[in-house]
Amino acid sequence: MATQILMPALSPTMTEGKLSKWTKNEGDKVKPGEVIAEIETDKATMEVEAVDAGVIGKILVPAGTEGVQVNTPIAVLLEDGEQAADIPNALFACGRPGLSADAPKEAAPVQTTATASAGSAGAHITNRDILYAQGKVIEPPVFDENSYTQNTVTMTVREALRAGMSEEMRKDESVYLMGEEVAQYQGAYKISQGMLDEFGPKRVIDTPITEHGFAGLAVGSAFRGLKPIVEFMTMNFAMQAIDHIINSAAKTLYMAGGQLGCPIVFRGPNGAAARVGAQHSQCYASWYGHIPGLKVVAPWSAADAKGLMKAAIKDPNPVVFLENEIMYGQSFECPSNDDFVVPIGRARVEREGTDVTLVAFSIMVGKAMQAAEKLAEAGISAEVINLRSIRPLDTWTILESVKKTNRIVSVEEGWLYAGIGAEIAALVNEHAFDYLDAPVARVGAKDVPLPYANNLEKLALPQVDDIVNKARELVNK
């Protein structure tokens, strides 16, 4: 049967072009892939190749024609044995696509049932991630933390991180730990101390200094069902690897239509340590918090560290786990029960209050707690929220608190510009504007690369008094 050859597009934006040359004449035989014509736009020249075999029956648009619309028939192709005279008249008509590009049918809806209405109990929310993506404010996952706090042991954040990893590695053979100095050196910050002895070199793996490579390697292994924990000596060095964290780990599930998961944990100390200068001190919470397809957590206490670590390893998605070097040595009470798993997406109210909400994560939770003490001395009752998770953010808990206190200060160690505090300000603005008695306030690092000098570093990083002063401004006391 005779078919039309249509004016092709060189790019999705091309609408017309010049048919500069025919390399075949009427009556010529053509094979698939053979060049039959050349077309030109202001940007490029392209050859038009025959898709089917046949004979050029009729050239509809002569060489040299300018402004030929895409999809206009430019020639008629005959099957072997057909004559030009056999060409149905309809095929000479211009401006009509030859192939039946019928309007697509409506696809069947998929189960995304965004069922939860604000106020429904957390336990009954299905498809939580869809609701988060849609910006809905939903109750955080159910978690009866008090049932775990009866039996606790005192441990450092370092020990808690190790315990979290080790417990999960004992349960699941597919979990392994990889990074620089994690094995024989026992961890640059001794997080993995003793783990090589317990789990052996197959599962506790020293890498070369090659962050981009081993992050990609770990992601590839997660595509095959392994569950890597990738330690970055600090998160600053993960900038070498951020392409794989974002492009390969975070986006693949979506790009694969749900086929290929990536259960992986990227962890390491984040933010400022003590006078290590600008290249070793950055907070990446807002960087990773920006990315759909990632979960991001930032523990403060030992309980956070252990409970979130276990949640991160069990999670079938990529989790960025932001630790803090200064916190490693600090001790807290930590639930001793093996089942203590802190659900990602649930914040913790560390201290209740009525006058102002201080919302913080990681090391800044401690600073906010100190600030709350000082504020109490001044007669101001501050509520302190430990975010625990950066993404998904427990918007529910933040908003409930603001509705009670009517004032909020966001505290983060990183720069304010496009930071977590900016996100919280937007959230409160959108959902609790009418409850506010004062504008949302933010405390964070000064907008400079972190200096080395002791006095300058202190000036650059948020201090307890900065939080106290901001809170006092808001309550006018």
Added chain:
Amino acid sequence: MASVKKAKSDASSAISNTSKIPEAAELKQLYRNMLLIRRFEEKAGQLYGMGLIGGFCHLYIGQEAIVTGIQSVQEPQDTVITTYRDHGHMLACGMDAKGVMAELTGREGGYSRGKGGSMHMFSSEAKFYGGHGIVGASASLGTGLAFAHQYQGDKGVAVVYSGDGASNQGQFFECMNMAALWKLPVLYIIENNQYGMGTSTKRHAAGEFYQRGASFGIPGEKVDGSDVLTVQNVARQALDYVRSGNGPYVLEMSTYRFRGHSMSDPGKYRSKEELEKAKAERDPIEKLKALMMKELGMSEEDFNPFEKEIKAIVNESAEFAQQSPEPHPDELWTDILKPVEA
């Protein structure tokens, strides 16, 4: 026939020259598989021209012998990963032409339900791990597949494709280092089609691609990638070497891309003569056809049934890719994260 162009890297080669011409049935299978890729890609180009395929669309025309030859000697447990120039690899892995074409048109019936596009398709069933749009990423991710093969002890080999341009990326070297250090079962294929976009290898690469692993002790070989039997023979031996626990191997496949880099390619960086010469001398399908005519005494007409079978498959895929509906708007929200099991 099927001789390996000897160009050993400093590390010792595991490849021998000897090979015999396969049985008629196997030759026909190779021919058919290459033709499927060729005709599929031509159809994709056509649908692109009609505006039914959007964005980037990198065709594999001219390079068909590489993936066809290698795939023909793989074991079922082996895994494959490549770049954005991936349609041929998917077809070679046995993925359904309909699903691939429908992904190109961004429809519900596509492998990624229309959410990935030309550069991002996957099939864990076919052990095809993408489809990656970041130049160089497949090398690291693929080394990770090899890590998993070793960790799980499944005797699989990861077949990892990169372009000549990609093999300049730092991560390629980072991963060859780890692969050699840990003796990972990975076969690195560098598809040297002479250009990274518009930059010729002469202008972007120092030294030889097959020697890229030499400093890590990885043997390498330069192979005529337009000759499917050579590719097959070399790949078989390289896969044996890797599977036996010797660590990685590098194969540089010398080839030529007959089409533009993507669809909109001004083509100013290479001459018409060069392109015509390559098409005349290095067309893998024509070369195999000539061999089959000589060795099997086949005539032109004897190849018609292949065309007929392939045309039906390709037309069916194009039909499906247009009939399949666009994804439901709700699909926007699915597959961002996997649900956490309680």
